[in-house]
Amino acid sequence: MSESATDDAHRVTGGAGPATGAAGRMARDGDQAAAVAGEGTRAVRAGLPEPAKYEPTLPGPVFAAHYHLPGEPTGPYTYGRDENPTWTLLERAVGELEAPGQDGVETLVFASGMAAISAVLFSQLRAGDVCVLPDDGYQALPLVSAQLEAYGIEVRTAPTGGDAQLDVLDGAKLLWIETPSNPGLDVCDIRRLAEAAHARGALVAVDNTLATPLGQRPLELGADFAVASGTKQLTGHGDILLGYVVGRDREAMAAVRRWRKIVGAIPGPMEAWLAHRSIATLQMRVDRQSATALAVAEALRERPEVTGLRYPGLPGDPAHKIAAQQMRRFGCVVSFTLPTRARADRFLDALRLVDDATSFGGVRSTAERRGRWGGDAVPEGFIRLSVGAEDPQDLVADVLRALDTSAA
Numbered sequence: 349m350s351e352s353a354t355d356d357a358h359r360v361t362g363g364a365g366p367a368t369g370a371a372g373r374m375a376r377d378g379d380q381a382a383a384v385a386g387e388g389t390r391a392v393r394a395g396l397p398e399p400a401k402y403e404p405t406l407p408g409p410v411f412a413a414h415y416h417l418p419g420e421p422t423g424p425y426t427y428g429r430d431e432n433p434t435w436t437l438l439e440r441a442v443g444e445l446e447a448p449g450q451d452g453v454e455t456l457v458f459a460s461g462m463a464a465i466s467a468v469l470f471s472q473l474r475a476g477d478v479c480v481l482p483d484d485g486y487q488a489l490p491l492v493s494a495q496l497e498a499y500g501i502e503v504r505t506a507p508t509g510g511d512a513q514l515d516v517l518d519g520a521k522l523l524w525i526e527t528p529s530n531p532g533l534d535v536c537d538i539r540r541l542a543e544a545a546h547a548r549g550a551l552v553a554v555d556n557t558l559a560t561p562l563g564q565r566p567l568e569l570g571a572d573f574a575v576a577s578g579t580k581q582l583t584g585h586g587d588i589l590l591g592y593v594v595g596r597d598r599e600a601m602a603a604v605r606r607w608r609k610i611v612g613a614i615p616g617p618m619e620a621w622l623a624h625r626s627i628a629t630l631q632m633r634v635d636r637q638s639a640t641a642l643a644v645a646e647a648l649r650e651r652p653e654v655t656g657l658r659y660p661g662l663p664g665d666p667a668h669k670i671a672a673q674q675m676r677r678f679g680c681v682v683s684f685t686l687p688t689r690a691r692a693d694r695f696l697d698a699l700r701l702v703d704d705a706t707s708f709g710g711v712r713s714t715a716e717r718r719g720r721w722g723g724d725a726v727p728e729g730f731i732r733l734s735v736g737a738e739d740p741q742d743l744v745a746d747v748l749r750a751l752d753t754s755a756a
């Protein structure tokens with residue numbers, strides 16, 4: 349299919365109702381259009397094998413602990429902790445989305461996002477190395493940080509916004525960035541930070557969970573690794589855990605692969621297959637959810653009881669300028685603060701279309717008072733809202749009604 353045909357198709361979806369938001373608008377911007385065009389097509393076909401008569405389009409999950417293996421134990425499939433044909437197809441799919449058209453890029457899938465994150469950090473760093481982590485990133489990072497320190501690795505931290513990482517890069521072996529950050533939705537300049545890190549000989553990994561590969565492609569922006577939790581919007585149905593690492597450096601990726609084998613943090617074949625099946629609808633979900641997230645953010649902006657509203661797709665958001673440079677879609681998460689913890693709890697309780705649950709990225713909207721976990725430096729009334737695939741007007745109405753009824 350020609351790029352212009354898909355661009356037209358995109359324009360049609362982008363122009364329908366509130367979907368004129370982020371994705372629709374950006375699709376019309378010169379180069380951005382070329383980047384966006386074709387992504388839906390790529391998503392539906394990503395990783396599929398060549399058509400073979402009487403074979404299914406997407407082969408079912410291969411359940412195997414071992415494979416027939418007479419003679420020398422070489423070849424693609426030997427033992428189930430090392431390789432699996434269902435992973436192979438999923439890895440191809442993720443690689444095609446994270447690094448389309450790039451040669452020499454390798455993808456490895458993991459049992460969860462944390463398995464993927466740990467695989468990069470613990471396979472690349474040695475005692476005496478210095479690692480830079482965000483101080484406002486995913487809530488398990490402090491646990492990882494303590495473990496790295498126990499192994500004699502020096503951990504420095506920096507906030508995500510404002511590119512403050514530049515001040516602590518000297519002597520670092522690895523720079524880890526999470527952009528947009530979860531849950532604060534700050535954004536940093538991947539290209540600028542990658543150039544600075546590379547000039548000092550450091551590797552760069554980007555947690556791409558929130559953006560998904562359709563929102564941002566870290567390898568094209570200069571990162572060495574794109575790492576993500578596939579538990580969130582990549583698979584998008586709130587029913588599996590998954591993680592992945594995409595990297596360009598052969599040696600570095602060999603170490604990540606060895607780590608997966610040693611630790612055994614592997615996805616089950618059923619999860620891998622469900623993930624691959626879900627990726628076919630990724631573009632539709634991401635476009636819909638990011639357009640609705642913008643509509644929700646715009647509605648929240650008008651409310652006096654809402655403070656600290658963040659959505660990188662919202663013009664005027666502190667992160668919007670950099671986000672618009674490096675992202676093609678701005679994600680499905682909106683965060684904001686209500687005056688008190690009690691008000692936030694009443695608001696969550698009053699929502700009918702939004703489940704009070706953690707995680708994000710699913711087709712059913714979820715929200716939670718993030719402070720209930722401890723760990724994140726957020727106010728008591730801080731809400732992380734993940735916008736699902738419901739009709740935008742229904743969701744906006746539900747959020748506004750819950751704000752009204754929780755006021756008393």
Ligand SMILES: *Cc1c(COP(=O)(O)O)cnc(C)c1O
Nearest residue numbers: 460461462486530557577579590
């Ligand atoms: C959820 C999340 C993770 C961890 O992923 P799991 O699949 O839960 O292990 C890592 N990074 C970010 C940004 C996340 O949101």
